[in-house]
Amino acid sequence: MHKPHVTVAAIVKKNDYYLLVKERDKFTKKICYNQPAGHLEDKETLAQAASRELLEETGLTLAPMGLIGIYNLHAANGVHYLRFCFMFDGENIDDEPIPLDNDIISANWHTVEHIKTLPLRSHLVLQCIEDSQARPLQSLDFIYDD
Structure with a gap:
């Protein structure tokens, strides 16, 4: 199956700036840039996962304001990702991440x-930023968590 x-x-905007993390792609081994992002963990809501990833990758503690979009990506590394992008x-923020x-x-x-x-x-890094500028945010209530 x-x-x-x-x-x-996590799309985090401050004035006209967006927060990105610099990392090494595990597939290509090249340096690249991404939003603070990661995988959903057991017993975690999507919004909680986004806040946790933001904390782990930037040291910042924020709650999402809303959902930007849901993205279905069949990546070049052969992995199928279903990405939920949140706005923060x-x-x-005065502290450096x-x-x-x-x-x-x-x-x-x-x-x-x-x-x-x-x-x-x-x-999707740029696509999510552009969507955050062009689309209205969906309320977090849009996501049903049981």
């Missing part, structure tokens, strides 16, 4: 124009 990998991603408000996860090299703020020049983990 086919089972896609359920992942979450970074306007009141400090990754707690050893797999994260750094976490930094970037403009959209700069992000377009970076080696991205997937095209």
Whole structure:
């Protein structure tokens, strides 16, 4: 039976900057940039997973404001991902992000124009940012958690 990998991603915006993490792609071994993101864990809601990944990869504790979108990706590495992308408000963040996860090299703020020049983990990194600018957020109530 086919089972896609359920992942979450955190879009954090502060003024005109978006938070990305610098990491090494486990498939290609190349340095790339991604939103704070990762896999859903047992007994965790999607929103909780997004907040946990944000904390682990940036040291920031925030709650999501809403859902940007759901993305179905058949990646080049042969893995099927079902990605839930959440929006976080970074306007009141004064501290520099400090990754707690050893797999994260750094976490930094970037403009959209700069992000377009970076080696991205997937095209969904930019797609989710663009969608966050163009779409209304879905309420977290949109997701039923049992």
